[in-house]
Amino acid sequence: MAEKVLESHVVRGTVRPGKFIVARVDRLMVHEVLGSRVIPLLDRMGVTRVWDPEDIVVVNDHWAPAPDIRSAVIHRRNRQFVSEHGIPHFFDVGKGICHQVLPEAGLARPGELIVGCDSHTNTYGAFNAFATGLAATDSAVIIATGKCWFRVPESIRVEIEGEFPEMVTSKDLILRVIGELGTDGANYMAVEFHGGLVDRMSVASRMTTCNMSVEAGAKTAMMGVNDAVREWLKRRAPGADWDAVEPDEDAEYYRVMRIDLSEEELGPMVAGPYLPTNVRPVSVYEGIRIDQAFLGSCTNGRLEDIALAAQVMEGHRVHRSVRFIVTPASREVYLEALRAGYIEALTEAGAVVTNPTCGACVGGHLGVLAGNEVCISTSNRNFRGRMGDRESQVYLASPATVAASAVTGKITDPRSVV
Amino acid sequence: MRDLHVLRGRVWLFGDNVDTDQIIPGRYLTILDYSEMARHAMEPLRPDFASEVRRGDIILAGRDFGSGSSREEAPMVLRELGISCVIAETFSRIFFRNAINVGLPAFALHYSAPLVAEGAELEVHPEKGYAVVVETGEPLEFEPLPPFLMGLLRAGGAVEKFVADGGMDWEAIEEGTD
Ligand code: SF4
Numbered sequence: 058m059a060e061k062v063l064e065s066h067v068v069r070g071t072v073r074p075g076k077f078i079v080a081r082v083d084r085l086m087v088h089e090v091l092g093s094r095v096i097p098l099l100d101r102m103g104v105t106r107v108w109d110p111e112d113i114v115v116v117n118d119h120w121a122p123a124p125d126i127r128s129a130v131i132h133r134r135n136r137q138f139v140s141e142h143g144i145p146h147f148f149d150v151g152k153g154i155c156h157q158v159l160p161e162a163g164l165a166r167p168g169e170l171i172v173g174c175d176s177h178t179n180t181y182g183a184f185n186a187f188a189t190g191l192a193a194t195d196s197a198v199i200i201a202t203g204k205c206w207f208r209v210p211e212s213i214r215v216e217i218e219g220e221f222p223e224m225v226t227s228k229d230l231i232l233r234v235i236g237e238l239g240t241d242g243a244n245y246m247a248v249e250f251h252g253g254l255v256d257r258m259s260v261a262s263r264m265t266t267c268n269m270s271v272e273a274g275a276k277t278a279m280m281g282v283n284d285a286v287r288e289w290l291k292r293r294a295p296g297a298d299w300d301a302v303e304p305d306e307d308a309e310y311y312r313v314m315r316i317d318l319s320e321e322e323l324g325p326m327v328a329g330p331y332l333p334t335n336v337r338p339v340s341v342y343e344g345i346r347i348d349q350a351f352l353g354s355c356t357n358g359r360l361e362d363i364a365l366a367a368q369v370m371e372g373h374r375v376h377r378s379v380r381f382i383v384t385p386a387s388r389e390v391y392l393e394a395l396r397a398g399y400i401e402a403l404t405e406a407g408a409v410v411t412n413p414t415c416g417a418c419v420g421g422h423l424g425v426l427a428g429n430e431v432c433i434s435t436s437n438r439n440f441r442g443r444m445g446d447r448e449s450q451v452y453l454a455s456p457a458t459v460a461a462s463a464v465t466g467k468i469t470d471p472r473s474v475v
Numbered sequence: 476m477r478d479l480h481v482l483r484g485r486v487w488l489f490g491d492n493v494d495t496d497q498i499i500p501g502r503y504l505t506i507l508d509y510s511e512m513a514r515h516a517m518e519p520l521r522p523d524f525a526s527e528v529r530r531g532d533i534i535l536a537g538r539d540f541g542s543g544s545s546r547e548e549a550p551m552v553l554r555e556l557g558i559s560c561v562i563a564e565t566f567s568r569i570f571f572r573n574a575i576n577v578g579l580p581a582f583a584l585h586y587s588a589p590l591v592a593e594g595a596e597l598e599v600h601p602e603k604g605y606a607v608v609v610e611t612g613e614p615l616e617f618e619p620l621p622p623f624l625m626g627l628l629r630a631g632g633a634v635e636k637f638v639a640d641g642g643m644d645w646e647a648i649e650e651g652t653d
Pocket of ligand 1: 154155354356
């Protein structure tokens with residue numbers, strides 16, 4: 058699948074795994090890195106005109122609203138850049154996290170080659186795009202030329218059949234997958250997700266799955282188009298024409314992994330510090346006392362995640378020694394959660410609901426951890442110091458497990474709370 | 476043009492899975508000045524690193540060096556501190572890409588690194604694809620980088636190459652590859 062997208066975008070070189078090629082990109086996403094790093098590089102390069110304002114998407118989301126002067130300056134630079142170059146797709150403070158707002162705006166479509174100056178750009182694979190993360194220098198070169206160099210990846214095929222058991226989600230599934238692959242098990246590779254369960258998955262769950270593939274090193278993750286995606290695109294990208302890619306019958310894979318949830322019993326999974334691939338069944342970590350529970354991020358800050366947390370919290374209160382922070386992934390998600398009554402229910406139960414932002418996930422603001430504090434989080438990384446002090450500890454889990462833990466004050470199997 | 480025939484420096488040893496949050500924690504990313512940011516390089520792992528490191532020093536690391544965030548600041552702070560190259564058993568994809576893009580040579584061994592003492596003097600031959608521990612003669616071998624990437628490194632990174640060539644010379648990508 059990945060090779061097919063590269064094939065339709067290549068301008069130089071031969072698309073074969075391991076080869077270096079140059080390809081044109083359909084879209085570039087840049088966030089605060091534009092203001093902090095890319096603009097100075099463009100100045101150095103003498104670039105005064107961008108390749109195509111329509112295909113550059115700018116988001117102010119990591120430190121939003123600005124918690125300090127430095128971020129405020131970066132945000133202002135982004136605003137100036139956008140107005141100078143007439144960039145129509147600009148999502149300012151409050152709109153939400155990049156990986157949520159691009160798909161919401163219909164800017165992630167099948168068969169596209171999308172790059173973003175953020176490692177979780179893989180998320181758009183849920184929409185059958187070849188999407189990958191890179192950084193400031195690449196972004197500057199793309200802004201100037203619309204092109205980028207790539208190493209053509211090998212592919213790993215993951216087949217998933219069966220149904221999710223009660224209180225088990227796509228987060229538990231992807232933790233299970235990356236736990237098996239290890240931090241570099243998919244390094245440089247494209248991970249394809251296939252199978253009945255992937256076909257039936259909601260858009261949000263597909264995004265969660267593709268999002269965390271990067272934690273196993275994946276360059277990109279891709280899924281075929283399903284009904285939920287078709288429905289989504291009809292509503293959000295009406296009139297856009299796109300061509301879905303499917304793997305060839307005889308496609309070659311570096312590795313094939315099969316997971317059948319009707320045979321294998323999948324329960325809630327938790328990744329312990331300090332690696333997202335340090336994954337164990339929740340029972341291994343059960344009972345560890347927590348100071349903070351965080352529900353949010355581009356991995357699990359969507360409506361179905363907040364709904365699940367609200368369901369788990371029903372009839373319970375947030376434990377008195379826990380801060381339960383809920384950060385919707387976008388304004389749209391926030392409004393839907395508000396209308397559905399989740400925001401009210403969670404707030405009444407003692408949660409702190411923040412504006413949409415990356416916030417606590419990046420250790421930037423709205424939930425930074427002190428030394429030795431323990432947090433259970435729906436986000437995607439638990440590296441040392443990720444969410445605050447280097448002596449703090451982060452456990453990664455599903456929204457259900459995070460909400461259940463917020464209730465009891467310790468890491469808890471959600472099935473024992475509901 | 477940077478001369479990449481031979482690089483020589485003292486070794487700093489790091490283990491497996493050194494992620495970008497160790498190389499430069501997220502909260503320092505809003506610092507605009509790289510020399511100021513570089514003072515926090517490797518802070519969670521080795522708080523003394525930034526103050527003790529000398530120009531020319533070499534990082535020798537285990538598997539999956541630079542995993543995690545796409546932040547280019549990670550190779551940038553190492554370059555800023557004068558690290559002449561990073562040798563690792565393997566690199567995380569984005570770190571490798573960024574390192575080349577910012578002009579920090581990065582060489583992957585693809586096997587378990589031999590025991591090398593911290594502080595040992597290493598001589599690296601990027602074009603020939605090997606390094607030796609000066610005192611013991613112990614070799615470390617790696618695949619040389621394709622000419623296109625070496626070109627970026629010699630120029631001091633993709634931006635410098637763009638400036639020198641007045642644009643991006645994409646044709647070079649096919650040179651030396653079959
Ligand atoms: S929510 Fe976290 S992982 Fe996602 S883009 Fe923001 S900082 Fe990165």
